[in-house]
Amino acid sequence: HVGNVHLLPILKEARSRGATIVSVDPVHHRTAAFADLHVQPRPGGDSALALGVACLFFERGHVDPRAGEYCDHLPEFERLARSRSASEWADLAGVAPETLDALVQAYAQKPAALLIGWGLQRRRNGSATVRVIDALGAISGNVGIPGGGVSYYYKRRGAFDLGFAKRDEVAPRLIPEPLFGPAVLAAQDPPIRMLWVTAANPVAMLPESETVAQALETRELTVVVDSFLTDSARHAHLVLPTTTLLEEDDLLGAYGHHWVVESRPVVAPPGEVKSDYQIIQELARRTGLANEFSESLETWKRRVLQPVADKGASLEDLRNGAVRNPLAPQLMFADRRFPTPSGKVNLIHEVDVTPTRGTPTRPLILMALSTSKSQASQWDKQDQQGPAIATVHPLAAPNFEEGEIARLQSEQGELRVELRFDKRQRPEVVLMDKGGWLSAGRCANALVKAEVTDAGGCAVYYDTPVRLLKFPTCC
Known part of the structure; x- marks a missing residue:
């Protein structure tokens, strides 16, 4: 209802065909009322919950008999799942054993799809948790079949040729985004003298907001390109006003689905407002790089769409309406071959399952x-x-x-x-x-x-x- 509204019509259609909708979230929100079953584990209890399901799958014979053919480390994962009883996993996850049993009964009805939200990646052991859920999808036989799978991310720019952007290949150094504030302040040899911020509001959106603000305002020059006077813009030396989506001419990938669209302006930008591309063009003209940014937006769009232009997603196709990315398969891993050295699913078998805990003074x-x-x-x-x-x-x-x-x-x-x-x-x-x-x-x-x-x-x-x-x- 908030993070993936495009999914709701699909869920409603699935339910009309007899599907059971299960919501797993430590937070009770609007989707809980929509779901047939809402499971509310403690914060960070998702690994324990998934291993509890896996434990009962092994005990009750729900594991795909062919799982060993396409999964590495199946015995080790089984030992992990059986290292606690189902009731112990439920207790660690912060749910009742009856709730765990209801979840098992729902997931045992194949095909069953697991749709992972982005909340898990925002926990300290989030990657390992996603891998545990991936393993559950694999051993249950729900990988490589219609209506199954474990979905975490859509390559929203997967249809675009972005090879011209060298990015990490030419960057003199890389700073992890979550560490931006402290890392900018600590950077030496040489220190970071100037920051250019576009399509972001790091002061509000990154950890240690006060530190990020300090990093911006203590550079020799900080430029923020934005449509509004954001927290980050308030700490800049120079703010360049740019277009909103309603004024922008662009290509757009998507959050939460595979569709690609062309964005065309519906109103003209006010006054001296320029698009991001126009700002870069003006800067390039002043720094001897005018030729590199001399081409029109139309030319850039066609260049970016080259991988899919002959597959039904040319610029002309997009101008007739949204187009599903033709490079995105309808079914992943249908042959149950995976991009690993062995070609099999690499099941996680060592994981810290301890849920998030407060401290004695901050509970x-x-x-x-x-x-x-x-x-x-x-x-x-x-x-x-x-x-x-x-x-x-x-x-x-x-x-x-x-x-x-x-x-x-x-x-x-x-x-x-x-x-x-x-x-x-x-x-x-x-x-x-x-x-x-x-x-x-x-x-x-x-x-x-x-x-x-x-x-x-x-x-x-x-x-x-x-x-x-x-x-x-x-x-």
Whole structure:
């Protein structure tokens, strides 16, 4: 209902054909009411939950008899799954054994698809968790069959030829995005003197927001290209106004599906506003690179679409409507051959299954979630007034009243928040809106430490221990 609205019509159609919809999320949200079964594990309990399902699959004979033909390390994965009883896995995941059993019964009905949201990658061991779920999909026989699979990501630019962008090949050094603030400040030999920020609002959206702000404002020159005066723009020396999507001429891939479209402007940009490409052209003209950026947008579009132009996705095709990426197969791994050295699924068999825990002094876990009211940090200004809302189960704030103004504190910082109670949430979590503005005192990322996950280079957004504190009473 928020992060992948394109999926809803497909889920509704599947349900009309008899499919069972299961939602697995430590947060209770609108999708929970839509689902036939909502499973609410503790934060970071997904690996334990998946291994509990795998344990019962092995015990009850639900494992594909041919799994050994296309899976490496099957015996080792079975030992991992059987290293605890199903009830022990359920307890570690924070769900009732009956809930685990209901999940097993639902997933045992083939074909069954696992659709993994992006929340898992925002935990310290997120990559390993995704691999555990991948393993469950493999041993159940749901890989390489219609209606099955484990889906985590769509190559939204997979139809485009981006070979002209050398990126990492020519970059003199690389800084992981989650470590941006501390890394810029620490960079030496040589130090980073200038920053150019486009298509991003790192102050609001990256961990350690105060550190990121410091990194931007302490360079010799920081340029931010944006349509609005964002938190990042407020810390820049120069802000270049650029077009919004309604004014832009571009090609677009997609979040959450395989369709490609051409974006055409519906209104003219105001005044001196220029597109990102026009800004680069003007800069190139002043730096001796005018020839490299002299071609029209039409020419660039046709160049980018070369891999699919003769497959039904030319620029003319896109101008007649959205086109599904012809390079995206309808069925992945139909031959059950995989891009590994052995050609088999490499089942994970060593994994830290410990769920996220708070600390004795900071027992709650912060999660800042997407909301239907904004796209990342693109809020209406009136929605960024007053203290940020922090939603908790009443048991998480036993000495507070609903609506009370409290201090939400991590090791990294502190925010002033207004408490909302929701008995449907787990008592370990504090929920906030994603993308709140630092300038308004509503930025959850100001509380999040800059660190990277176990693989994939994502920020650890969802594992921050926090506590609620009272404001001192007035004398």
